[in-house]
Amino acid sequence: xxxxxxxxxxxxxxxxxxxxxxxxxxxxxxxxxxxxxxxxxxxxxxxxxxxxxxxxxxxxxxxxxxxxxxxxxxxxxxxxxxxxxxxxxxxxxxxxxxxxxxxxxxxxxxxxxxxxxxxxxxxxxxxxxxxxxxxxxxxxxxxxxxxxxxxxxxxxxxxxxxxxxxxxxxxxxxxxxxxxxxx
Amino acid sequence: xxxxxxxxxxxxxxxxxxxxxxxxxxxxxxxxxxxxxxxxxxxxxxxxxxxxxxxxxxxxxxxxxxxxxxxxxxxxxxxxxxxxxxxxxxxxxxxxxxxxxxxxxxxxxxxxxxxxxxxxxxxxxxxxxxxxxxxxxxxxxxxxxxxxxxxxxxxxxxxxxxxxxxxxxxxxxxxxxxxxxxx
Numbered sequence: 268x269x270x271x272x273x274x275x276x277x278x279x280x281x282x283x284x285x286x287x288x289x290x291x292x293x294x295x296x297x298x299x300x301x302x303x304x305x306x307x308x309x310x311x312x313x314x315x316x317x318x319x320x321x322x323x324x325x326x327x328x329x330x331x332x333x334x335x336x337x338x339x340x341x342x343x344x345x346x347x348x349x350x351x352x353x354x355x356x357x358x359x360x361x362x363x364x365x366x367x368x369x370x371x372x373x374x375x376x377x378x379x380x381x382x383x384x385x386x387x388x389x390x391x392x393x394x395x396x397x398x399x400x401x402x403x404x405x406x407x408x409x410x411x412x413x414x415x416x417x418x419x420x421x422x423x424x425x426x427x428x429x430x431x432x433x434x435x436x437x438x439x440x441x442x443x444x445x446x447x448x449x450x
Numbered sequence: 451x452x453x454x455x456x457x458x459x460x461x462x463x464x465x466x467x468x469x470x471x472x473x474x475x476x477x478x479x480x481x482x483x484x485x486x487x488x489x490x491x492x493x494x495x496x497x498x499x500x501x502x503x504x505x506x507x508x509x510x511x512x513x514x515x516x517x518x519x520x521x522x523x524x525x526x527x528x529x530x531x532x533x534x535x536x537x538x539x540x541x542x543x544x545x546x547x548x549x550x551x552x553x554x555x556x557x558x559x560x561x562x563x564x565x566x567x568x569x570x571x572x573x574x575x576x577x578x579x580x581x582x583x584x585x586x587x588x589x590x591x592x593x594x595x596x597x598x599x600x601x602x603x604x605x606x607x608x609x610x611x612x613x614x615x616x617x618x619x620x621x622x623x624x625x626x627x628x629x630x631x632x633x
Contacts, residue, residue, distance in 0.1 A: 306566055306567070307566065307568070308595060379610070383490065383607065383614050384615070386618070389618045405490055409491065412600065412603045412604070416599035416600035417596075417599035419599070420595045420599050420602040420603040420606055424566065424595075427562070427566050427610050428567050431613065432567070433617060434572065434616060434617055434620065435572045437620045437621065438572050438620065441620060441627070
């Protein structure tokens with residue numbers, strides 16, 4: 268992940284990762300959290316175990332910058348938070364101009380937008396505590412679609428449902444601003 | 451689709467539909483538009499033809515209310531716009547309080563959020579002209595996942611990419627409001 272502008276703060280280097288399955292405690296946490304995706308088609312325990320085989324263990328220390336808004340996400344991956352909290356801020360990454368969106372905890376997904384479209388990161392994500400996460404790369408997702416298309420479809424439906432929740436929340440925030448700014 | 455509150459305007463009744471494949475002109479327009487989904491995995495012509503078999507032809511007259519914000523979407527379906535334009539407004543459906551989000555044209559997808567989570571419609575969609583659209587019901591999507599999981603996964607990836615674009619646009623709008631409201 269390389270910054271293309273001198274104005275962007277450095278994103279913390281992607282830490283060394285290993286297959287999530289090599290960490291049984293985190294793997295079973297991921298299996299549990301993947302089953303909470305509330306889409307109309309749900310990942311069952313077998314599906315979740317199948318997904319876990321495509322995930323990498325990723326850890327960040329408190330204060331680490333996971334993604335910076337505007338950063339070109341050349342090595343795209345999404346993260347499923349397993350432990351810890353991350354703050355999400357929109358707009359410029361300068362602290363003065365940051366617009367706080369939310370604090371995400373275990374079970375939250377982040378980074379999926381850049382994974383999907385390869386566009387620059389839309390928000391700045393900072394670790395509020397030490398973070399344990401499961402990473403899914405674009406290549407991993409492509410392999411999952413090829414090798415287990417039905418599980419992949421369920422995972423994508425779950426991601427869509429999560430994104431839909433965020434769109435609803437942002438829409439409500441926007442409607443609120445609209446009302447506030449109206450005389 | 452039934453309104454649960456007396457304050458909600460009536461949504462135009464879902465028009466009678468028929469299989470999209472019975473209208474060769476609209477079916478081939480849908481095949482063309484489905485291939486423009488810019489996800490990292492793309493629907494090719496065969497995939498798009500496969501999807502079309504699960505779509506219904508839906509028409510609305512100019513001025514029709516397709517969805518009303520807050521409406522319980524008991525019969526969930528998403529629409530792929532084939533011809534015509536639709537305005538999308540957030541917040542309350544009262545004209546005075548509506549916050550315009552955007553105008554959508556051919557190739558746009560709407561209604562997918564309620565399809566995914568069964569929650570009330572998040573926005574009000576009004577036909578700005580006569581509309582031709584392709585409808586996909588939740589049952590249709592479930593059947594597509596069962597019968598053609600790989601095509602379903604590609605379609606869902608495409609929907610995710612579309613939703614991701616909208617999240618980016620809303621985030622930017624929100625950041626703008628944040629800057630405007632700052633002294």
